[in-house]
Amino acid sequence: MSNLAQSKNIKTESKQKSSLLNQPKAIWAVGFACIIAFMGIGLVDPILPAIAEKMHASHSDVTLLFTSYNLVMAFAMLITGYISSRIGIKWTLLLGIMIIAVFSGLGGNSNSIWELVWLRGGWGLGNALFVATALSAIVSLSRSGVAQSIILYETAIGLGISVGPLLGGELGSISWRGPFYGVACLMVIAFLLLSFMMPKTKVVKNTKKTSFLDPFRALKHRSLLTLGITAFLYNFGFFTLLAFSPFFMGLDEHGLGYVFLGWGLLLAITSVFMAPKLQQKIGTLKSMYAMLTLFAITLIIMGIGTETNNVIIFSVIIAGAFLGNNNTLITTAVMQAAPVERSTASAAYSFLRFIGGAIAPYLAGKLAEWFNPHVPFYVGGCFVLLSVFFLFINKKHLIHIDKAESAH
Incomplete structure (x- = not known):
C-alpha cells in the first residue's frame, strides 16, 4: 500500500514538473518580454555613479530616476485594469512595450538629469501597463495552476532583474547612454514576438469592464490592504538598497554590474526553488516574517559598515536571497488574499508597493545629505522591521492564505 502511494506521489510530482514547462508559445513570449521589462529596474544601477558624474548631479538627484519610475508606475497601476478590460490583454501588453521602447530610447538621447528623470517616468507608465497585465496573462494562458504560473512569472522577474544590471554594466562601460538604447532595441524584439505568438482570437479578456475605482474598492478587504501596506513598508528597504548602495561599493560599471548580477541570480533562484519549499514547510506568513527580518538585519549591517566596500557588496548579494523568497511569498498571498479579480488585486497591491518604492530612493x-551615509540604511532597515510588526498584528486577516496552501 505504501509502495502504491509512493508511486502515485512520484507520478504527481513528475506531472507537475512537466506541466510547468509544457506551456503555450504565448507564455514564453510574455515571459521573454517580462525579462526585458524587469531589466529596467536594475538596469540603471551600474551607471548611477557615471550619470551623477557626467551630468554633475547629486546622489539625491540621481535617485530620482527610481522615484519618477516608481511613482508613475504606482498611479498607472490604477488604470491598467480599465485599459485591459477595454482593449484586451494582448493590446495592453503591446502598448506597454511600445511606450517602454520609446521612452528608453529617448532617455538615451537626453542631456540633463531632469530630462532623464521625466523620461524614466514615461518608462514607468509603459512598465505599469505591461507588468500588471503580464501576470494576469500568464495565469490565464498557463496550462498549470495559479501557484505554478506565479513561479513562472517570478522566474522571469528574477532573470530580468539579474540580467538588467549585467547589461547595464557592459553597455554602460561604453557609455551611460548604452543601456537605454539597448532596452529600446530589446523591446522592439519583444513587441514583434508578442505580435505573432500571442493568440488573436483566444486572448483572455475581462467580460466585466473594470472601473478606475475598483482597486480602491478592493483595498476595503483587510487582507489585501495588509499585504499592500506591508509591501509599502518593505519597499523602503528594497529601493534604498537598489538606488543608494551603488555609491558605496567603490566599483566601476563592470564591477557594479557583476555585483547586482549576483544579487539578481540569488533573487531568481530563491524565488523559484526555495520559496515554495518554505511555504510548504512553515507556511506563507512565518516564511515572510523570517525573510523580512533577515533583510532588515542585512540593511542595519550595511548601515554599520557603509564605509567598508566589501560589507556593502556582500550584503547586497546576500539580500537577493531574502528578497527573492519574499517576492514569491507575497505575490502568492496577494493572489489569494481577497475575493476580487486577480488583475484588480494586483493593481491595488502594486499601487501601495510602488508608492513606497517612489519615496524611498529620494529619501535615502x-x-x-542631511545627516550621513549610514542613516539611509538604518532607516530602511527600520521600515522593513515595521513591515514585519504590521504583518504580525494583522495576521488574523491572513489566516485563510495558509489554510488554502495547506488544503492545496
Whole structure:
C-alpha cells in the first residue's frame, strides 16, 4: 500500500514538473518580454555613479530616476485594469512595450538629469501597463495552476532583474547612454514576438469592464490592504538598497554590474526553488516574517559598515536571497488574499508597493545629505522591521492564505 502511494506521489510530482514547462508559445513570449521589462529596474544601477558624474548631479538627484519610475508606475497601476478590460490583454501588453521602447530610447538621447528623470517616468507608465497585465496573462494562458504560473512569472522577474544590471554594466562601460538604447532595441524584439505568438482570437479578456475605482474598492478587504501596506513598508528597504548602495561599493560599471548580477541570480533562484519549499514547510506568513527580518538585519549591517566596500557588496548579494523568497511569498498571498479579480488585486497591491518604492530612493539621498551615509540604511532597515510588526498584528486577516496552501 505504501509502495502504491509512493508511486502515485512520484507520478504527481513528475506531472507537475512537466506541466510547468509544457506551456503555450504565448507564455514564453510574455515571459521573454517580462525579462526585458524587469531589466529596467536594475538596469540603471551600474551607471548611477557615471550619470551623477557626467551630468554633475547629486546622489539625491540621481535617485530620482527610481522615484519618477516608481511613482508613475504606482498611479498607472490604477488604470491598467480599465485599459485591459477595454482593449484586451494582448493590446495592453503591446502598448506597454511600445511606450517602454520609446521612452528608453529617448532617455538615451537626453542631456540633463531632469530630462532623464521625466523620461524614466514615461518608462514607468509603459512598465505599469505591461507588468500588471503580464501576470494576469500568464495565469490565464498557463496550462498549470495559479501557484505554478506565479513561479513562472517570478522566474522571469528574477532573470530580468539579474540580467538588467549585467547589461547595464557592459553597455554602460561604453557609455551611460548604452543601456537605454539597448532596452529600446530589446523591446522592439519583444513587441514583434508578442505580435505573432500571442493568440488573436483566444486572448483572455475581462467580460466585466473594470472601473478606475475598483482597486480602491478592493483595498476595503483587510487582507489585501495588509499585504499592500506591508509591501509599502518593505519597499523602503528594497529601493534604498537598489538606488543608494551603488555609491558605496567603490566599483566601476563592470564591477557594479557583476555585483547586482549576483544579487539578481540569488533573487531568481530563491524565488523559484526555495520559496515554495518554505511555504510548504512553515507556511506563507512565518516564511515572510523570517525573510523580512533577515533583510532588515542585512540593511542595519550595511548601515554599520557603509564605509567598508566589501560589507556593502556582500550584503547586497546576500539580500537577493531574502528578497527573492519574499517576492514569491507575497505575490502568492496577494493572489489569494481577497475575493476580487486577480488583475484588480494586483493593481491595488502594486499601487501601495510602488508608492513606497517612489519615496524611498529620494529619501535615502536626502537623509545622507542631511545627516550621513549610514542613516539611509538604518532607516530602511527600520521600515522593513515595521513591515514585519504590521504583518504580525494583522495576521488574523491572513489566516485563510495558509489554510488554502495547506488544503492545496
